[in-house]
Amino acid sequence: METARLSFGLAAAVLVPMGLAWPGSRPWRTVLFTLAYGVYAAAPYADGQRPWVALAVAVLLSLGCVLWKHPAGMPEVGFTVTMPLMVGRLARTRRASVAVLVGAVFLALWAAGATVVPLMREAALSDEIAVFLSAALVSVFGGGALARSVTGPVRREILALPDSPERRAAVEFMSAGRAIGLLERGLLFAFLAAGQPEAAALVLAAKSLARVPTSEHGKHASEYFLIGTLASVIASLGMSMAARSAVGLPIL
Structure with a gap:
């Protein structure tokens, strides 16, 4: 049941803001929703490492999508926030978005390696x-x-x-x-x-x-x-x- 709760919960945490088109119009709300709902999904298993790694993957995916939608930088939230990945020219931020998404994929593969690798090998063969x-x-x-x-x-x-x-x-x-x-x-x-x-x-x-x-x-x-x-x-x-x-x- 742990795997099912995490899988469905983190999928909802990432996909609900995308379905509401928040990455383009409400970028901060996108990241905060993913974080909040992801914590709700992972909280019952707080004593383990993998739930929180999976949560980090979901947040990185959400952040990567937001950066892709805002290549010129993140909108202000009412006060100054200095975040190097979110400012600068279009090409730089788009590259940062790709790097964040790739990092999320590798983090997910590392966290689920013992389970995913045999399945991937079986699927490939x-x-x-x-x-x-x-x-x-x-x-x-x-x-x-x-x-x-x-x-x-x-x-x-x-x-x-x-x-x-x-x-x-x-x-x-x-x-x-x-x-x-x-x-x-x-x-x-x-x-x-x-x-x-x-x-x-x-x-x-x-x-x-x-x-x-x-x-x-x-x-x-x-x-x-x-x-x-x-x-x-x-x-x-x-x-x-x-x-x-x-x-x-x-x-x-």
């Missing part, structure tokens, strides 16, 4: 994990290449249209699709590889509700949407079936 990881990468990024290839003719037709509100709307619709496509293929592959095609269908339904082109985008945008979606489905379905078959599972 696992054929099943390698197959699914490789298939996921091919699905997400190779599927993106497939989608760009098959939607190329439609994209060229849209760009060749005379300037009009319809053309501008269609170009804007296309430009917003890359990140959505990556997420779509990742989720589709994950659900299909886990043997849950019903959940994969929900992903497509959610995308259709949130991103379906309207009449103002024109028929070319509808074609682009349909062809790109089908390409993503083909890539995710094909790679998930291949991966499941390779490790001896039913293809669906």
Whole structure:
């Protein structure tokens, strides 16, 4: 139970301020929340060393994110605070942010070394994990290449249209699709590889509700949407079936 309390508690301590966008707007509140909630999560196990090392990792992660969001220096808190890592030129503070985040990672690995190293070794040598990881990468990024290839003719037709509100709307619709496509293929592959095609269908339904082109985008945008979606489905379905078959599972 100690591991579960620390894991969930420290994850909340770091991720709640990020979800509230505090690193950019309320940097000091971000660090203080992470520290306060982290102490709450670690307090019942105060007699051990690792809980406090884990808390230090969470605070460093939070501080690193704040520094990245404020490359020109930290805002004042109402009184003068001299902290060399938080002042200076943009490049210097961004480097400090990277150094803090890297330090947090190494501190976490050092604290959990006895547990993490065997797990990492087992994961690195696992054929099943390698197959699914490789298939996921091919699905997400190779599927993106497939989608760009098959939607190329439609994209060229849209760009060749005379300037009009319809053309501008269609170009804007296309430009917003890359990140959505990556997420779509990742989720589709994950659900299909886990043997849950019903959940994969929900992903497509959610995308259709949130991103379906309207009449103002024109028929070319509808074609682009349909062809790109089908390409993503083909890539995710094909790679998930291949991966499941390779490790001896039913293809669906």
